[in-house]
Amino acid sequence: MQIAENLVVTPDAPDRHLTREQIAVELQAHGLKPTTQRVRIAEMLLSAPVHMTADQILAALRRSGERISKATVYNTLKSLAQHRLVRQIHLDPQRCVYDSTRAPHHHFHDTETGELMDIAPGDIEFSRFPRLPEGMEAEAVDVVIRLRRRREANSGD
Numbered sequence: 001m002q003i004a005e006n007l008v009v010t011p012d013a014p015d016r017h018l019t020r021e022q023i024a025v026e027l028q029a030h031g032l033k034p035t036t037q038r039v040r041i042a043e044m045l046l047s048a049p050v051h052m053t054a055d056q057i058l059a060a061l062r063r064s065g066e067r068i069s070k071a072t073v074y075n076t077l078k079s080l081a082q083h084r085l086v087r088q089i090h091l092d093p094q095r096c097v098y099d100s101t102r103a104p105h106h107h108f109h110d111t112e113t114g115e116l117m118d119i120a121p122g123d124i125e126f127s128r129f130p131r132l133p134e135g136m137e138a139e140a141v142d143v144v145i146r147l148r149r150r151r152e153a154n155s156g157d
Helices: 020-029 036-046 054-063 070-082
Strands: 087-092 095-099 106-110 116-119 144-147
Touching: 020 036, 036 054, 036 070, 054 070, 054 095, 070 087, 070 095
Parallel strands: 106 144
Antiparallel strands: 087 095, 106 116
């Protein structure tokens, strides 16, 4: 289901409507001090399953009357990702999206609208996995399938 500004609520994700207090506890449990600004930024992502860019989070916070710097938003998102409270998805060199669904899953990315949709991990199968370099182990596999509207062969353009 799509909501404002290409923010996508993930219908198949577990219903995790965390309160502000629960978010503060979650931050502390992951080794982060739950400052007012950290809690507000985390609340944008953790109160419901969403995919958001840093700029979308910053704009939403400012619309709600928060006085917060861009650097604070970016630094907080970096910390949330490092502490595995959100997943950081690099869609291209200029665009990074933060995903509040921490369980392993993959994504469809509509390159025309920017919409990101979850794919359940069981919906993708690998028949072969490459040999890993010596001394390395796989930490995660993230698949992003980029989509666009099918162009008609006889569109007359």
